Amino acid sequence: MKVALDAMGGDFSPMEAVNGAVMALNEMSHLEIILVGDKTLIDEELKKHNYDKSRLSIEHTDETIEMHEKMSPAMAVRKKPKASMNIAIDCVTQGRAHAIVSAGNTGALMTSSQMKLRRIKGVLRPAITTIFPSKHGHLVMLDAGANADCKPEFLNQFALMSKVYANVLLDIKNPKIGLLNIGEEEGKGNEITKEAYTLMKENDRINFVGNMEPRDMMEGEVDIVVTDGFTGNIVLKTGEGVVKFVFDFLKQEIKSSFVLKIGALLLKPVFKRMKEKMDSSEYGGALFLGLNGISIKAHGNSDGKAFKNAIKVAEKFAEADLTAKLKKVIDKEA
Amino acid sequence: MKVALDAMGGDFSPMEAVNGAVMALNEMSHLEIILVGDKTLIDEELKKHNYDKSRLSIEHTDETIEMHEKMSPAMAVRKKPKASMNIAIDCVTQGRAHAIVSAGNTGALMTSSQMKLRRIKGVLRPAITTIFPSKHGHLVMLDAGANADCKPEFLNQFALMSKVYANVLLDIKNPKIGLLNIGEEEGKGNEITKEAYTLMKENDRINFVGNMEPRDMMEGEVDIVVTDGFTGNIVLKTGEGVVKFVFDFLKQEIKSSFVLKIGALLLKPVFKRMKEKMDSSEYGGALFLGLNGISIKAHGNSDGKAFKNAIKVAEKFAEADLTAKLKKVIDKEA
Structure with a gap:
């Protein structure tokens, strides 16, 4: 499988993108990568690494x-057709790569992916997936921000698409799907969730387990949580904000005494595992689900490992032919 | 000032409600309390305490x-007119108390408060306020769950009402008000936030500072964050869920080794301060803002201290005549 990587996207580009590409190449012997971006800068970074040169190529562009x-x-x-992100996506549409990964501007990547890859026929709206930690592992949440305004039928279709996604990524056959809501009982919520509940309850192609409050979803009762893109993005950013707040507070407090510093030192491995658990980059970025092709958004602040994980997930989806599987499911629905 | 307390509401009633009432009486020499609920059970609890009996009365009812x-x-x-919560609110509408506090069923308390106290003339929708920790102290978030479906003009009015609330509760003259959203720039968000942004920007009676993402709001850049009741409730419950997840994870990990247990022991005071910081019960519960009277919802799992804080805040709002101040502001708007 061949992955096109936008080497100029992200806060630490092209350094971390190149790091990730090399790590991925060294871990996966059948992987090929096209790095898209400023050749001079990319070559500069590549010089620092050992890797199989026959499986890496560069497409030069100086626009980002x-x-x-x-x-x-x-x-x-539209105004920057030669931007690294656009050319990376072109690699997929032109059949030169099987998937594309970028840590660049989310809005632009979403727009470009939609324009170039286009929606699978029958897909009402593509959604952004994201991975959340839960007590027993992880859960998928979507839409994490592609559609700020959703209709209930979008949410019902997100559920169906996310089932295919969870099959491939997490190897869960019949994932338990919850509807993110502000109460457990049927009839709770706003107009959208009330109607979506009815649709999802009647949808016999999914394993719908009912409403799921945000404080319960991390308890591990569901594999997937469906919501509109506004709410999903709010949940994501609230989670990030609270985790940051908690750790900033701990750091600040611990500074104040020697005894506390010793305590923190002893707990360091636990804090590290905690950070890893909360760090979604372990699971390789967000997929634009519902397009004719694999387009993955890595976090803007991705380091080499995060890029590597995103590339691995992209490869996994391409290898499993997620797009074909989605088409089959959507076709049946029509 | 006299506060009516629903002694039967909450997970540990009437014990913790009575505890809180006694603590409040002992701290505030001018406070009077009416305990509403099962007289036998309440008397049983009261026996355990020392307090000024002349400032406490009981209204018996066995319905809850x-x-x-x-x-x-x-x-x-409607079906339980004699429920403790309803009678406690009646104490306010009949002029026998200045404010009411309950830790009971939120939906019922909201409905009963609205039916009995009624909206202030000109108020489009009453909102539930809540207090969130932030780096420099706290911030107010509303609506935390009263109105799952909001129109942009509701949000604009929430902003105006919350300004009066922050004046009284937090002693902030011209609070910085943000609109909870999924992006910072104007034009971001869903249909409601986009329109609310325009209204709030044009509203020269508030100090509107623009869109506020959830991960930034806890950084202390704003005093108030305005949102619809669905989103606000989701933020609240996501915050609770993430904090619980983090601490459950730490607890679980720490169990696994002696060295980690020592580390945790040394950090105990920090964890305690963290918990206090995250614990909204320090700030006395949620107010139904926009009604002809002070109605406060304490958390369902309130202990004595949380009840005491809710009573103190109720007293503070009554003393400052929040309702009259709100009326004045709403009148000007008309």
Whole structure:
């Protein structure tokens, strides 16, 4: 399988993208990578590494879409056709790669992926998936931000698509799917969740387990939580904010005394495992689910390991032909 | 000031409600309390305490609305007119108390408060306020769950009402108000937040600082965050869930070795401060903002201290005549 990597996307590009690419090549003997970006800068980074050169190629471009691009995503995609992100996606549409990974501007990547890869026929809206830690492992949450305004039928279809996704990524046959809501009982929530509940309850192609409150979803009762893109993004960012707040608070407090510093030192391995557990980059970024092709968004602050994981997941989806599986499921629905 | 306390609401009633009432009486020499509930059970608890008996009275009733009442809130309120919660609110509407506190069923308390106290004229929707920890202290978030479906103009009015609330509770003259959203820039978000942004930006009676992402709001950049009741409730429960997840994980890990146990022991005071910081019960429960009277919801699992804090806050709002101040502000708007 061949993965196109936008080497210029992310806060530490191209260094960390190149690091990740090399790590992935060294771990997977059948993997090929196309690095898209500024050849001079990429070569500079590549010089530092040992890897199988026959499985890596570079497509040069000196245009990039900035993380905080002033133009709207749609405008940036149109006005910068030679941007590394756009060319990386072109590699997939033109059949030169099986999947694309970028840590660049989310809005632009989403827009470009939709414009170039297009939705699978029958897909109402593509959704962004994300992985959340839970007591027994992880859960999938979607939509994590692609569609700020959703109709109930979008959520019902997200559920169906996410089932295929969980089959491939997490090897769960008939995942338990919950609807993110502010109460457990049927009839709770806003207009969208009330209607989505009815649709999902009647949908015999999914294993719908009912409403799921955010404080319960991490207890491990579900494999997938479905929500609209506004709420999903809010949950994601609230989680990040609370974790940061807790750890900043601990750090600040611990500074204040020698005894506390000793205690923190003893607990260091636990804090490290905690951080790993909360760190979604272990699971390789977010997929735009519902497109004719594998497009993966790695976190903007991805390090080499995060890029490597994103590449591995991209390869996994391509290898399993997720797109074909999705098409089959969506076709049946129609 | 006289506060009516629903002694039967909450997970540990009437014990913790009575504990809280006694603590509040002993701390505030001018406070009077009416305990509403089963007189036999309440007397049993009161026997354990020393307090000024002249400032405490009991209104007996043996009817209660359960925490997990099978009937809808509206039905429960109508079918159980003698429920402790309803009678406690009647104490306010009949002029026998200045404020009411309950840790009972949120939906029922909201419904009963609305039915009996009624909205202030001109208030589009009452909102539930909640207090969130932030780096420099706390912030107010509303609506935390009263209105699952909101119109943009509700959010704009929540902002105005919350300004009065922050004046009284937190002594902040011109609070910085943010709109909870999934991006910082104008134009981000769903239909409701986009329109609410425009209204709030044009509202020269509030100090609107723009969109606020959940991960930034705890950094202390704002005093108030405005959102719809669905999103607010999701944020609240996500926060609770993540904190619980982090501490459960730490507990579980620490169990596994003696060295880690020592480390945890040394850090105990820090964990305790952390817990206090995250514990919203320090700030006395949630207010139903926009009603003709002070109605406060204490957390269902309130202990004596949480009840005491809720009573103190109720007293503070009554003393400052929050309702009159709100009326004045809403009148000006009309």
